[in-house]
Amino acid sequence: MNTTFLLHILVAAALGGVIGLERGYRAKEAGFRTHFLVALGAALFMILSAHGFEGALTTENHRLDVSRIAAQVVSGIGFIGAGTIIFQRQMVHGLTTAAGLWVTAAIGMACGAGMYVLAAFTTLLVLIGLEALNSLLPHIGHRNITLTLSATDRARLGAVLDKLRADGVAIASFSLSDGLRSVGIGSERRHVLKMEIKTSRSKYSENILHFMTSLDGVDVESIE
Numbered sequence: 001m002n003t004t005f006l007l008h009i010l011v012a013a014a015l016g017g018v019i020g021l022e023r024g025y026r027a028k029e030a031g032f033r034t035h036f037l038v039a040l041g042a043a044l045f046m047i048l049s050a051h052g053f054e055g056a057l058t059t060e061n062h063r064l065d066v067s068r069i070a071a072q073v074v075s076g077i078g079f080i081g082a083g084t085i086i087f088q089r090q091m092v093h094g095l096t097t098a099a100g101l102w103v104t105a106a107i108g109m110a111c112g113a114g115m116y117v118l119a120a121f122t123t124l125l126v127l128i129g130l131e132a133l134n135s136l137l138p139h140i141g142h143r144n145i146t147l148t149l150s151a152t153d154r155a156r157l158g159a160v161l162d163k164l165r166a167d168g169v170a171i172a173s174f175s176l177s178d179g180l181r182s183v184g185i186g187s188e189r190r191h192v193l194k195m196e197i198k199t200s201r202s203k204y205s206e207n208i209l210h211f212m213t214s215l216d217g218v219d220v221e222s223i224e
Contacts, residue, residue: 005051008046013039015108015119016040016104017032017039020035020104022130023100028084034080039107042104045112046070046110049068050113081097103126107126110122148194148221149219170197171196172197174193176191
């Protein structure tokens with residue numbers, strides 16, 4: 001039995017490591033080591049849940065539901081996944097990595113239960129979803145872009161909004177603010193426009209390039 005358990009853990013670590021390699025290649029928050037350990041730990045918890053307390057249910061003094069260990073892995077992995085999610089500048093990053101850790105834990109549990117075929121097939125589907133579809137989805141549908149522009153003349157920023165509306169660009173939200181920028185030994189007051197627009201993914205690069213070259217007297221602070 002010990003040899004079988006070692007095989008369970010080995011297969012879980014290998015499959016989790018494969019997903020981790022893909023995440024590491026994409027320079028994500030959780031890479032090879034994190035996914036390796038998550039799958040390894042989930043498999044071990046599954047083995048403990050299924051076989052670690054076999055005598056507890058047969059004695060008169062201990063009648064416990066030891067299968068709860070496996071159930072707690074599902075909720076416990078949420079703490080690790082939450083650590084990879086970042087909310088920055090009105091955008092959420094890390095959701096895919098968090099979901100990857102969640103399914104990696106499930107793969108580890110399947111290996112701990114000896115379901116190698118199911119675990120391997122799930123790993124294949126995860127890689128297809130993360131890698132194969134990654135080259136297709138960027139060209140389908142729409143994406144939100146956050147633009148930050150600045151100008152010394154407030155009217156120029158208003159003209160930018162009018163131009164975008166005239167071009168049929170959907171503006172989800174925008175805000176105007178004033179600030180000072182250092183120029184040489186002095187400073188100048190500039191008006192800052194921050195807006196979120198929606199554009200077609202297939203025309204993303206072309207639209208942004210055309211937009212930047214068409215601005216007159218307006219500086220592009222950032223594009224996200």
